[in-house]
Amino acid sequence: MTYSTRPVAPFSVDFLRLYAASGNLPTDPILTITGTTPNTNATVSSNEITLPAGSHWRIEASNQAVTSQDSNYSELFFLDIYDVNAAANVGFAGVISESIPGSDTGYLTRGRATACALILNSDISTSITLRVQIIAPSGNLKTSSDGLKLYGIVKVMELPA
Amino acid sequence: MSYDPRETRSSEFIYAWESQSQSLPTRSGSTIDNYNYTFNLDTIKDSHTVATLANDEVNANGVSALWVGDIRDSGTNSTGNQFSIEFEDNDLIRMASNQDERWAYRDDQCYSVHSRAKLKIELIRAVSGATIAPYVRILGVCIGQ
Numbered sequence: 001m002t003y004s005t006r007p008v009a010p011f012s013v014d015f016l017r018l019y020a021a022s023g024n025l026p027t028d029p030i031l032t033i034t035g036t037t038p039n040t041n042a043t044v045s046s047n048e049i050t051l052p053a054g055s056h057w058r059i060e061a062s063n064q065a066v067t068s069q070d071s072n073y074s075e076l077f078f079l080d081i082y083d084v085n086a087a088a089n090v091g092f093a094g095v096i097s098e099s100i101p102g103s104d105t106g107y108l109t110r111g112r113a114t115a116c117a118l119i120l121n122s123d124i125s126t127s128i129t130l131r132v133q134i135i136a137p138s139g140n141l142k143t144s145s146d147g148l149k150l151y152g153i154v155k156v157m158e159l160p161a
Numbered sequence: 162m163s164y165d166p167r168e169t170r171s172s173e174f175i176y177a178w179e180s181q182s183q184s185l186p187t188r189s190g191s192t193i194d195n196y197n198y199t200f201n202l203d204t205i206k207d208s209h210t211v212a213t214l215a216n217d218e219v220n221a222n223g224v225s226a227l228w229v230g231d232i233r234d235s236g237t238n239s240t241g242n243q244f245s246i247e248f249e250d251n252d253l254i255r256m257a258s259n260q261d262e263r264w265a266y267r268d269d270q271c272y273s274v275h276s277r278a279k280l281k282i283e284l285i286r287a288v289s290g291a292t293i294a295p296y297v298r299i300l301g302v303c304i305g306q
Contacts, residue, residue, distance in 0.1 A: 006305070007208075007209050008303045009173070009302050009304050013253070013274055013306065015253040015254045015256055016254070062267050062268030063266070063267060064258075064267045067266065096266035097266065113266050147193040147284060148244070149259050151245070151255050151258075152256075152268075153256045153272070
């Protein structure tokens, strides 16, 4: 038998649905995470992702459904990947700002709207449990049911340690 | 990690883009409808010459890749451009990224895992008909999962 070798990067990927908020709208909601992880060793339960030791992990999360209330367009809020047991954020927050075009009353803060974290195997003793949450200093959040905003995800990438 | 003689552990990156101008469709309305619009792709590069491009679709020829799709739409519309981009095929859950003219509070790139990649608009409320290319592009990295 003749083999034709193909180059592949040695990591695995799962997508999880990140949608409606549970918890404390309109200020600091924890986002709902659903789905399965057929390709990585991550597990999902009660809106939390558990990553076992033995690998490095790259996590990226982007809210689509949570937005400001209609009468409060000028907002600044942060999407965080939160270590439940350490009670601390990990990685970089997504920076989310809204303003009315042409208005100087809105926030001008700009940054990547996606929260992301690289979690090293050496940072994990047995496992690490994460959730995705929003911190909204000014409140005024709502969950949109707009059909264009239903398909946000958390990307879970398991990398070789 | 198990050994498979058909694979080598190096990275295969695939890039494809459109080199010519392309106008988006024009549509205004207040309802969200299913749509079937394919972004043009006419150029492909990859690090090991294993991928092909035909009919606006990149084919990694049997190996799964993590794909990233992106466009840049500078059009205007009285109600704002509101549509999503996504890949036609996806082995994982559906991922469609909302392209919203007025605000930037979400990831506007779309993702999939599949052996092929065709970038589409499948959900639409309004779009201005702006000329966007060559700002249509996709990037894939073969992962073989």
